[in-house]
Amino acid sequence: SQQGEEDPQALSIQEGENATMNCSYKTSINNLQWYRQNSGRGLVHLILIRSNEREKHSGRLRVTLDTSKKSSSLLITASRAADTASYFCATDGSYYGQNFVFGPGTRLSVLP
Amino acid sequence: ETGVTQSPTHLIKTRGQQVTLRCSSQSGHNTVSWYQQALGQGPQFIFQYYREEENGRGNFPPRFSGLQFPNYSSELNVNALELDDSALYLCASSLVLGGTETQYFGPGTRLLVL
Numbered sequence: 001s002q003q004g005e006e007d008p009q010a011l012s013i014q015e016g017e018n019a020t021m022n023c024s025y026k027t028s029i030n031n032l033q034w035y036r037q038n039s040g041r042g043l044v045h046l047i048l049i050r051s052n053e054r055e056k057h058s059g060r061l062r063v064t065l066d067t068s069k070k071s072s073s074l075l076i077t078a079s080r081a082a083d084t085a086s087y088f089c090a091t092d093g094s095y096y097g098q099n100f101v102f103g104p105g106t107r108l109s110v111l112p
Numbered sequence: 113e114t115g116v117t118q119s120p121t122h123l124i125k126t127r128g129q130q131v132t133l134r135c136s137s138q139s140g141h142n143t144v145s146w147y148q149q150a151l152g153q154g155p156q157f158i159f160q161y162y163r164e165e166e167n168g169r170g171n172f173p174p175r176f177s178g179l180q181f182p183n184y185s186s187e188l189n190v191n192a193l194e195l196d197d198s199a200l201y202l203c204a205s206s207l208v209l210g211g212t213e214t215q216y217f218g219p220g221t222r223l224l225v226l
Contacts, residue, residue: 033214033215035217040149040151040200040220040222041219041220042114042116042202042217042218042219042220043155043202043204043217044114044217045114045214045215045216045217048214088154088155100145100157100204100215101157102147102154102155102156103154104152104153104154105153105154
């Protein structure tokens with residue numbers, strides 16, 4: 001079974017609007033990362049947030065982490081058509097060598 | 113670009129055949145992981161190699177095997193292919209110094225088993 005679960009499964013918004021995606025996980029983590037994937041191609045790393053951090057920003061991206069609720073959110077502000085992609089959260093375990101566990105992803109469509 | 117390359121980009125095989133997929137990691141990265149991604153799903157961890165030795169394995173049968181070489185390249189081998197093996201196969205390289213690391217993904221190899 002997958003550790004991370006993104007919500008919603010699909011999201012459709014207009015250009016310029018904000019997009020929020022959520023991720024929940026089950027066990028303790030060292031860090032949580034968000035990745036983007038365009039049309040079944042390779043994953044692109046967006047942002048990493050460590051377990052002792054609560055919020056992190058990178059350009060138009062804002063990620064929060066609530067370890068008490070075992071959840072994270074990814075906010076994309078002022079969305080663009082080029083943001084259309086699938087977004088995945090990935091968690092790693094609390095000891096070295098544990099693999100990344102990905103959720104099923106949120107498919108974001110940004111309409112012009 | 114992540115500096116991670118994979119070959120071939122696409123591959124068609126028939127059931128029962130064997131396949132080898134290749135990955136070239138970023139220079140200096142000591143760890144490579146392989147993932148299987150079925151259509152519409154998230155990547156599923158197959159296994160990870162650290163300094164040429166397997167360092168963790170997901171829920172995949174032994175007919176999935178791998179190698180990592182000193183020149184930052186690696187291979188994923190799948191024997192006795194089944195229809196359900198049709199998927200996008202992703203490799204990801206990282207530099208592990210202890211603890212947290214970011215994985216850099218290649219573009220993937222799309223395998224179709226008929």
